[in-house]
Amino acid sequence: MKRLIEKGLMFGNLVPVESPALVERYNRALKALSGKETRLADFHIDISGYSPEVGDELGDHLYLNANGCNRQFILLTTDQKTAPLLNAKFSTSRGILARFIAENEAQLFTLTARDAVAGELENTVYDLESPARLFDIRRITVTADTTGNHVAEGQKLAGLIDRFRSEEDGWWDDVLIAEMIGLADKTGDVTRNPVALKSTTFDQGNFWTAHFGGLYIFRDVEHPAAIAVGRKEALGALPIKYVFDLEDRNQIAKFLEINDLVEPIVNARGADAAAILRQKMDFIVVAAAASLRLEIGHGARRDLRQAASAIGARLPEEFHGLAALLRWVETGGPWPRITSAHPAYFYTLRAKAHADRDLVNMLLSELSPLDVRQLFICHKELFYDLYRSWPEAKKAYVADYLEREYQIDKAGAREALFGPEPGMHEPGPWSRSGAPESRKPDILDIVGPWGAVRKERR
Template identity: 55%
Template sequence: MMRLVKHGLMFGNLYEVSAPSMVARYNRALEHLTGKRTALEAFHVDISGFSPEIGDELDDIHYLNPHGCNRQFILLSIEQKTAPLLNARFSTSRSILKRFIEDNEEQLFALSIRDCVVGELVNSIYSITSPQDLFYIRAIEVEADTVGGHSEAGDELADKIEAFMSEPDGWWDDVLIADMIELSKHTGDIIRTPLAISSKSYEQGNFHTSHFGGLYIFRDVKETACIASRRMDIVVDLPVKHLFSLEDRYEVADFLNRNQLVEPILDAGGSVAKSLLKQKLDFIVIDTAASQGEDLSDVSRRDLRALRRKYHQQLPAEYHALNDIVHRLELKDDKLWVEPENAAYFYLLRSRNHRDKNLVNMLLSELTPLDFRQLFICHKDAFYGHYRSWSEAKKNYAVQFLAEEYMVDKVGTRLELFGPEAAMAEEDQADYGFGRNMGPWGAIPGEQDGEDGVQ
């Protein structure tokens, strides 16, 4: 895995903590939340304050998320908002944390100058023992304050200032004035620099969770479903219409199309679609050649053609089905579409431009694991799982390709693969089967706290 780390493909874009004062602050916060401390003098943290180095030191990668459903966090700086979220149990968690930081940026900046801000993503349950528990999670409340309680003290001081200004005898209340002076020593000037952190509830609608081997929960769509990454026996009744696994190709395809969640890559246009499909063909050839022990160092386009010829008989059904589509594209054949039993079917899809775009592309990446680039972009945990089983030749090729082709132009690559991102105005609109922002009784007043499911 060190190859991934060295090329910035794993633990990339983390926030560095190396100043002694910052390490000391982190230790106070860590002890406050977990009763533990770190002996490390420097480390890196993600958006939630989790450090992979400290996770190794404590032999506990879930030290900030012990029960897997109410993630705790440590904010040393608002700069953490650009960092990834490691070991995410829910696909919505990073998005909620980022929005919380952005909603309270001024207050968090002022508070983090004094101390660490610590908190928790709180929902209505404290442990997950059954898939049914996941459906009790609807809204995530973010609770936060400094280790020293500056925000709470600020609220208390604000109440006392209000009493001082409004009560007739406030000016002569020596005890009240003394309390205000003492609190102000702790909080500073809350008139010029308010310390109150707004408490907001963030909706968790459709999401992926790593619990129970991986589940995709779609409950804010017309035909609801729970889709498991692997076939499993769920003995409890779940409040969804459909329950199936990724192995149920027809059912998954029907669900995605009935809810208008996907579109054909072919809709991107002839030349763009052909380029994308040819790239997927290359990845499949690489997978087969690597399994046959080929040296894939510095593979050129000419080398790939030679490998296709050499291993034509060993190439999987996905390759031959996709190759047939590419040939039809080149011949401008109108009959390009295939049915779900065709091995190429899910390789021909991408998410439509809606608020759950990232979640749907994540689902599709699990259905098309031979496209290692999409798997890396959309579902890193699944990518790392597959990576561990690859041959050295494929590991080297994938790392080199991602570092040289994807990392240098992430935005351009994502635009080509998945199309333009939904505009904010469009993202904030929801469709529950009655039309955008419409419910069974008419227009929905507002969706400001909706969650877009971004990883």
């Protein structure tokens, strides 16, 4: 992992905490949240205030997320809004924190100028003793205040000012005036500089969680379903009609299609399909060569072509499926029949531009793990887990490639792969047969969205 850290591919873009004043504020907040303190003179923090160095010191990397479902946070600066979220247990957590900071940036800038802001992403679930409890999480409320309670006292002072203005005897109420003066010494002039925080409640509809081996929950779609990373039988009874796991490729393909969540790369607006397919094929060659202990030189495309020739028939089916699709794109050859049963199927898709685009691309990266670029961008936790087990040659190639091709223009790479940010409608569903399709089949109205899968339900 040292190679990734040195190249800025792991623990990158963290916020440094170096001054004694910031360390002191961090300790006050940490003490208030967990009863712990750090003796480090400097460290780095993510968007939630979690520090890998402090986690090592305390021997607890979940010191701000003990129960895994109500993440605590420490804000020292609004610059944290661009930092990553490490050890994420829910796919929505970073987005909620970033939006909270962005929509309260002026207030938080004022508050963090003199104190740390500590808080929590609260929901009504405080333990996850069973997977079914995940479905009780529907709304996240952000509670936050400084360690000196400036927000609470500012709201109290605002209430007292309203009383002073509305009550007839307010001018002669010495107790009220004295209390206002005392609070104003701490909060400042709340009439000109209000410290109330807004946008503190966020709905949690569709999301991924790391709990129970990994689980994708899609309930705010026309045809809801849950998709388990592990065996679905291990989850027990869930309050949702359809439950799949990653072995249910046909059902997952149908789920993505009928909910209009994905599109084929070859039909995607503005995408250079040939370049994307070639790069996916390169990654597959690297993986195959590394497993066979074959040299790939400097990893240039010429070196990889030679490696592909040397591997020959031992290349995996994913490579052959993408090669057939590339021939169709570049030469107008016969349309390749790539069904959902084919190992290359999910490599040919990307999420459409909708609110859950990142979540769907995250799921697709689970289903196409040899595409290491998409895996790194969409599912870093899984990328790091898999990276540890890769041969050294593959580690070196992937780290060098990501540093060279992705780090220099992250936004451009994301747009080239996944399209612009959600907001436009992208036409053209994708058929289980592997060919473009113009409309959804009417059979849905007769047997339901996944057909015979109902008969298999226990």
